[in-house]
Amino acid sequence: VTRAAGALVTFEPGARTAWHTHPAGQTLIITAGLGWAQREGGPIEEIRPGDVVWFAPEEKHWHGASASKAMSHIAVQEEMDGKVVTWMEKVSDQQYQEK
Numbered sequence: 001v002t003r004a005a006g007a008l009v010t011f012e013p014g015a016r017t018a019w020h021t022h023p024a025g026q027t028l029i030i031t032a033g034l035g036w037a038q039r040e041g042g043p044i045e046e047i048r049p050g051d052v053v054w055f056a057p058e059e060k061h062w063h064g065a066s067a068s069k070a071m072s073h074i075a076v077q078e079e080m081d082g083k084v085v086t087w088m089e090k091v092s093d094q095q096y097q098e099k
Helices: none
Strands: 003-009 025-035 033-039 042-045 052-054 063-066 072-081
Touching: 025 033, 063 072
Parallel strands: none
Antiparallel strands: 003 072, 025 052, 025 072, 033 042, 033 063
C-alpha cells in the first residue's frame, strides 16, 4: 500500500537537508528562489522556479537553498509500508561548498 504526501518547504540561504532516501522516490517542484540538489556521486545541480526534480526510489540525495538565496519547493513523496524517508549523515560544509 502506498499513499502520497506533499508539503511546501522553504529553506533559508545556506540551509539544506541531510543526505536521505525515499522508498518510493520523491518529486520536487521548485516554486521560488534558487536551490541546489545533489545525487550521491553526481554534481551539485542548480534548481530554479518551474523546475521539477525526480529522485528515484532509494536514490541517496540532498537538496536545499543556495548559499546566497532562499528556495521553496513542493515536495511530493509516497509512503511505502509506513515509511516516507530514511535520514542519513549531514551534508558537510565542505560537500555543500563544492558548488
